[in-house]
Amino acid sequence: MTDRGEIFVSDADEQTIQGRITEIAARDWEAAERPALLTELDGSLAVVLRGLLSPDDCARWVRAVMEARAEWVEDFGGEQFALGRAFYTHVESGRAAEYFADTKGSDARVERVLPGMQQRMRELYGRIVGGVAQQRRGFCGAAVHVFPAGEKVAREGGVVHFDVEGLTQHHVERRARAVTLVAMLQPPRAGGGLRVWSPVFPVDDPGDEEPSVVRYGAGDVVVMDSYRLHQIEAFDGELDRVSITLHGVHLDRARWESWF
Numbered sequence: 011m012t013d014r015g016e017i018f019v020s021d022a023d024e025q026t027i028q029g030r031i032t033e034i035a036a037r038d039w040e041a042a043e044r045p046a047l048l049t050e051l052d053g054s055l056a057v058v059l060r061g062l063l064s065p066d067d068c069a070r071w072v073r074a075v076m077e078a079r080a081e082w083v084e085d086f087g088g089e090q091f092a093l094g095r096a097f098y099t100h101v102e103s104g105r106a107a108e109y110f111a112d113t114k115g116s117d118a119r120v121e122r123v124l125p126g127m128q129q130r131m132r133e134l135y136g137r138i139v140g141g142v143a144q145q146r147r148g149f150c151g152a153a154v155h156v157f158p159a160g161e162k163v164a165r166e167g168g169v170v171h172f173d174v175e176g177l178t179q180h181h182v183e184r185r186a187r188a189v190t191l192v193a194m195l196q197p198p199r200a201g202g203g204l205r206v207w208s209p210v211f212p213v214d215d216p217g218d219e220e221p222s223v224v225r226y227g228a229g230d231v232v233v234m235d236s237y238r239l240h241q242i243e244a245f246d247g248e249l250d251r252v253s254i255t256l257h258g259v260h261l262d263r264a265r266w267e268s269w270f
Contacts, residue, residue, distance in 0.1 A: 030054050031206070031222050036062040036229075046140025047233060051189070055206040055222050056234040062134075063229035068195045071124055072252050075154050075195075078123040082156065083116075089162045094120040094153025096255070096270055098175040109150070116150045128152045131256045132268055135191050138233055141264035149176070149269035157242065157251040159198065164251070168242035172211045176257055176269055177236070182211070187260040188236035192253050194226040199247025204232060204240055211237040226253075 032054040039045070039059055050057050075093050082091040085099040092099070095116040100109035120128055128151035136143040145151050157163045173190045174182060181188065192204070205221035216239060223243060224232055234240065236257060245251060258268040 031224055032057045033060055034058065035060050036231075044137045047138050048140060048187075048189075051233060051235060055208065055238065056204065056224055056232055058224055059231040059233070060227065061229050062231045063193060063195070065228060068228040071127065071154075072196045074123050075156065075252060078119075081119045081123060086162075088158070091156040091158070092153050093123060093156070094270065095150050096153055096155070097149065098173070101175050110148060113148060113150050116153070120151065120153060124154070127254070131191070131193070131254060134193075134231070135189075135256055135258055135268055136266065138191065139189055139258065139260075139266055141260075141266050143258055143266045143268045146176075146267040146269040151268070151270065152254055152256040153270045154195070155251075155253050155255055157202075157245075159245075159248050159250050163242055164198070164202075164245050167205075167244040170214065170239060170241040172214070172239060173234075173236040173257055174211050177259060181259055185237075189258055190234050190236045191256045191258075192232045192234075193255075194228060194230050194232070194253045196228060196249060196252040197226040198245035198249045198251050200245060201243050202226070202245030202251045203243045204234075205243050206234065207239040209239045210235065211239075214239060 032050050034057065036059050047057050078093060082093055083095055084091055086103065095109050095112060097109055100106050117128065131152040132143045132145065177188055203226060204224040206224065207216040207219055207221050209216055255270050256268050257270060258266045260266050
């Protein structure tokens with residue numbers, strides 16, 4: 011992939027956005043004909059669209075995912091699973107070749123279990139960033155993450171990280187705009203939110219800063235700068251944490267590429 015066009019660099023003062031999570035009711039966003047949210051994101055640690063996916067859609071998709079357990083990909087010894095393949099898990103576990111060998115198969119499995127989901131997420135991503143999100147050539151589309159109740163992430167929380175694994179050195183050096191979208195299908199009974207700090211890549215130490223925490227409900231969609239430091243919060247209860255993720259990077263004008 012090449013990046014020939016405009017590069018966005020935010021001039022927002024990090025001190026002014028520390029602790030700020032912007033919440034927007036999905037009905038208000040829909041009524042305003044779904045305007046792009048990048049301006050809101052510039053002044054926030056994250057933007058949350060509350061109730062964007064319907065409860066019926068979330069319940070139906072979770073049921074389908076659970077019934078397709080045989081199709082799940084195991085990562086990190088069962089700490090997490092995915093319907094579809096996640097690029098970052100394969101890179102971190104030395105399985106990148108496996109990821110690239112199975113992109114078509116991965117997308118076919120996701121489409122079979124959740125018909126139309128990947129296209130719907132790409133279209134939603136495009137509306138949020140104010141452009142057109144095409145699937146990145148050779149990469150997988152949106153996938154479903156399952157973090158099992160009682161396992162390591164539930165007990166200890168996830169690793170503090172950035173979502174930069176899919177970005178090229180060229181993207182990072184030029185600070186190409188990159189945005190992560192997470193749609194919550196089934197939050198756990200307690201906890202499991204998204205802890206977000208003001209530092210951005212490559213600063214991975216928040217110091218004494220307390221994180222802001224996004225509390226998910228089923229159907230909420232969270233949008234975040236992929237360079238932003240964040241972590242999945244530990245959680246309790248018998249429910250698995252089930253969500254959809256899609257990453258993307260700005261190419262030029264209104265064009266973006268997306269993957270997971």
